[in-house]
Amino acid sequence: MSPRGVAIPDLRERLFAAAERVVARDGAAALTSRAIxxxxxxxxxxxxxxxxxxxxxxxxxxxxRFARSARQAEALEARVGEATVADNLQEVVVALMDALPSAVVGLAVTRPAAALHTREGFRSGVPAFDAIQHAFTAYLQAEQRGGRLPADADPATIALALVGTTHHLLMTRVPGRQEGAEATVRRLLDVLLRS
Known part of the structure; x- marks a missing residue:
């Protein structure tokens, strides 16, 4: 344990990671200040x-975790022309789902004070799904200019469908069943990018 009065480096991240471990191991009901x-x-x-x-x-x-995921989505533009468009998008979606455990998201939306604070954070400019959607759109437009997405494809609609599906999966997935969510995202990308 850190001695009293000594600054703890990266305290926020240390506490966040601890909370995620508690929820993963013991469930959302076990998440208390003391457990964290x-x-x-x-x-x-x-x-x-x-x-x-x-x-x-x-x-x-x-x-x-939303801000971290938005930064990862914004980094997609640096990957234009690399791997496949579907693989690049899937990697970000999977990372977002990994970064936001369903039990933690559930706490943030079912506890009224947590939900209010989360909404206030989004209103104050913390990046969320809208920033991720914008980053997906910019990435897809860049891939379209490079010829890896058909000229008649609609990047904004593809991004919206992908973000909407990701939101749905985050809110409805069963803990420990990530493979099903990943397969759903892959099937959606196969359909969306085929146009």
């Missing part, structure tokens, strides 16, 4: 020193 700090090997009160409570913490975890 014990998993992170921190003092019991450290979470409440940095967050107003568990609801704010859960919301900040979801906002952080």
């Amino acid at each position: 700090t014990a998993e992170a090997d921190c003092a019991k009160g450290v979470l409440h020193t940095h967050f107003a409570g568990l609801d704010e913490f859960v919301a900040e975890l979801v906002l952080d």
Whole structure:
């Protein structure tokens, strides 16, 4: 355990990762401030020193993971012409689903204070599905200019369909059944990119 009064490097990420491990191992019902700090090997009160409570913490975890996923989606443009268009898009979608465990998302939408804080974060500009959709559209337009997407394809509609499906899968998937979600995304991309 870190000594009292000593700064803990990357504390937010350490707490976020600990929370994800607790949820993965013990389920959403086991997610308490004490369980998180014990998993992170921190003092019991450290979470409440940095967050107003568990609801704010859960919301900040979801906002952080969305922002991370948006950055990964924005990095797609650097991959234009590499691998396949479907593989590049699938990689980002799978990473997004991995970054947002369904149990954590469930907490963020079912706990009223967490849901409110999450919505406020999105309204204040934290990137979410809209940023990911924009990044997918920009990537697909670049691939279209390079000839790897048909000239008559509609990048904005493809991006919208992919983001909508990803949202649906995040909200309805069964923990531990990632393969089914990945197969669904692959089938959707096969249809969308065939046009």
